[in-house]
Amino acid sequence: MTKHTQSAFIFPAFINEYPENPFNGSQELQARFQYLLTEASLIIDHDLADFDFISNDFLRDELKTQYLTYIYSCAAADILSEKKIIPSYSAGYSMGIYAALVHAKVVTFGDGLLLIKNAYETIRNIVQDKKYGMCSIIGLSRNDITGLITSLNLHVEITNQNSNFAFVISGLHCDILTLLEVAKAEGALHTHLLNVSLPYHSDYLKETKPAFFDFIETIRFANPQTKLISLVDQQIFSDRADIKEEVIKNLFTPLNWFHTQSELLRTGVNLFIECGLGKNLAKNSKFIEGDYKFSNACDYIKNLNCLL
Amino acid sequence: MANITENIRKEVKETVYNFFADECEVEVNTIHSGTKIIKELGGDSLMFLELIEIFKKKYHLDIELKTIGKYAVKHPVETIGQLIDMQMLIIEHENKILEFQK
Numbered sequence: 001m002t003k004h005t006q007s008a009f010i011f012p013a014f015i016n017e018y019p020e021n022p023f024n025g026s027q028e029l030q031a032r033f034q035y036l037l038t039e040a041s042l043i044i045d046h047d048l049a050d051f052d053f054i055s056n057d058f059l060r061d062e063l064k065t066q067y068l069t070y071i072y073s074c075a076a077a078d079i080l081s082e083k084k085i086i087p088s089y090s091a092g093y094s095m096g097i098y099a100a101l102v103h104a105k106v107v108t109f110g111d112g113l114l115l116i117k118n119a120y121e122t123i124r125n126i127v128q129d130k131k132y133g134m135c136s137i138i139g140l141s142r143n144d145i146t147g148l149i150t151s152l153n154l155h156v157e158i159t160n161q162n163s164n165f166a167f168v169i170s171g172l173h174c175d176i177l178t179l180l181e182v183a184k185a186e187g188a189l190h191t192h193l194l195n196v197s198l199p200y201h202s203d204y205l206k207e208t209k210p211a212f213f214d215f216i217e218t219i220r221f222a223n224p225q226t227k228l229i230s231l232v233d234q235q236i237f238s239d240r241a242d243i244k245e246e247v248i249k250n251l252f253t254p255l256n257w258f259h260t261q262s263e264l265l266r267t268g269v270n271l272f273i274e275c276g277l278g279k280n281l282a283k284n285s286k287f288i289e290g291d292y293k294f295s296n297a298c299d300y301i302k303n304l305n306c307l308l
Numbered sequence: 309m310a311n312i313t314e315n316i317r318k319e320v321k322e323t324v325y326n327f328f329a330d331e332c333e334v335e336v337n338t339i340h341s342g343t344k345i346i347k348e349l350g351g352d353s354l355m356f357l358e359l360i361e362i363f364k365k366k367y368h369l370d371i372e373l374k375t376i377g378k379y380a381v382k383h384p385v386e387t388i389g390q391l392i393d394m395q396m397l398i399i400e401h402e403n404k405i406l407e408f409q410k
Contacts, residue, residue: 138353139373165357165373184381187374190353283354287361 008089008269009077009103009226009297011096012276014062014069016195018053019277022072024298026305028082032075036109040071044113062196063120066095069277070116073099074109076275076297083304089236089269091229091260093281094160094200095119097250103275104224106243111219118215119251122208123198132199133173134159135180138166139189145169148182159201160255163287170199205252212248231255234263257281258288265290273300312400316367320395323362324388331355341389356391363395371402379405 023030041049048067051058058064073096081103092100098112107115137145142158145167149156156171156179169179180191199205221240228237230246232253237243261272270292274281278296285294295303329336332349345351360376363369376398385391401408 138357139377144374166354184377187372187377187381189357189373189377189380283352286354286358 005271006268007085007087007271007273008091008229008264009080009087009100010272010274010276010281011073011077011090011092011099011103012069012274012278012281013094013096014065015276015278015280017059019279022053022277022298024302026079026298026301029075029079029298029301032078033072036071036075036078039109040067040113043110044117059195062198063117066116066120067113069095070099070112072277073275074102074112076301077103079301080273080275080297083301085273085300085304087226087273089227089229089264089267091231091264092250093231093257094250094255096276097231097247099275100228101224101243101247104226104228106221106224106228106240107219115216115219115247119208119212122211122215123200123205123251125211126205126207127198131173132171132197132204133176134168134170134194134196134198134200135176136166136168136190136192136194137180137183137188138191140167140183140186141165142167144186145179145183148179148186152178152182154179157202158254159199161258162284163258166284166287168194170202171204172199173197201250201252201254203252208251209248212251216244216248229260229264231257231260234259257284261285261288262290265292271295273297312396316399317396320363320399321392323366324359324392324395327359327362328355328388331358339388341387341392343388344386345388345391346386356385359391359395360398363399367399369399369402371398371405375403375406 037048037051045067050056058068090100090103098115101107102109102112145158154175156169156175158167159170160168180193183191221244223240224237224243228243230237232246232249232255237246272292272294275297282294282296325336325339328339328349328351332351334349343349385394397405397408
């Protein structure tokens with residue numbers, strides 16, 4: 001008997017390095033990416049028109065990296081939709097929320113770009129010249145990390161949980177460095193300073209709320225055509241007003257990817273497709289138990305083409 | 309805590325070799341004891357964590373990840389051979405691995 005497949009599209013956050021083979025031989029994905037890149041260059045940033053994965057390096061520019069991640073995610077989801085792969089749910093991991101909104105037809109591609117730009121600029125205005133950062137810690141529990149933060153009175157907070165032993169932390173840059181050092185001594189198997197200068201999803205960004213709220217009010221939101229799941233509290237959205245609120249909260253509220261994937265598994269999802277440049281969530285999924293498959297969009301498109 | 313038999317040693321070696329061949333998409337016969345996990349195979353910390361979980365389940369090990377982390381700080385692992393040696397120590401000593409310092 002064929003097992004019924006219920007899928008979810010996952011839109012990841014921006015990456016720290018480009019993959020060696022971003023299109024994995026898929027000309028249609030490459031063409032769609034180029035098309036959206038040109039469109040984005042006309043809407044938001046002329047520099048995007050000259051981007052290619054080999055010669056250009058936008059990785060040092062947080063905003064441009066966010067645009068590229070978003071454009072690639074939208075392109076991958078478009079190709080999957082053209083091939084009639086319709087997910088039961090979609091989820092936006094961190095800034096992946098904007099591509100998830102576009103895929104669910106809540107906002108247009110152009111408005112998604114404007115949301116990214118405004119969110120970034122609003123955050124920049126709030127933090128001003130204070131130096132912030134983010135890091136990931138693998139191998140310690142939430143209690144271990146919280147214990148270190150509390151005992152040293154560090155100005156950082158856990159802002160995402162990827163599994164029982166993988167966490168993302170945001171906060172003051174100097175305290176992030178201290179945490180990395182003590183986490184290693186405490187027995188963390190891996191620590192990594194992320195290539196970002198802003199404390200995404202932390203309480204330090206709470207003051208973004210009024211300005212971002214005002215901007216959101218200028219963007220037309222529609223009800224979603226695919227059910228969206230919140231990474232904040234795992235609520236399923238079907239109403240645009242709730243989604244607006246989620247987009248605002250997304251800037252300054254901790255996420256929990258582990259709980260989100262677990263909730264999707266509970267609802268019956270057994271195929272996850274990561275619509276993004278990396279394979280980080282697919283790799284992370286090995287630490288979340290369940291009977292399911294987790295595939296990268298590019299690989300999934302390639303396999304579909306082999307079957308046709 | 310297990311007594312390390314020849315069978316266990318063979319099983320651990322096979323598991324490690326097959327795991328990295330599969331994860332890093334390389335032929336198993338290209339891997340040897342001196343192969344550098346990150347530099348030559350493109351391995352990462354999540355693979356290391358996954359391998360630990362495999363052995364924890366396989367041998368019903370009572371060991372905390374942070375104990376392994378503390379041990380690894382003093383005894384960094386770079387090659388496949390070093391990783392196998394460390395896994396053997398974990399299987400043999402479990403949470404008491406920190407008491408067993410080379």
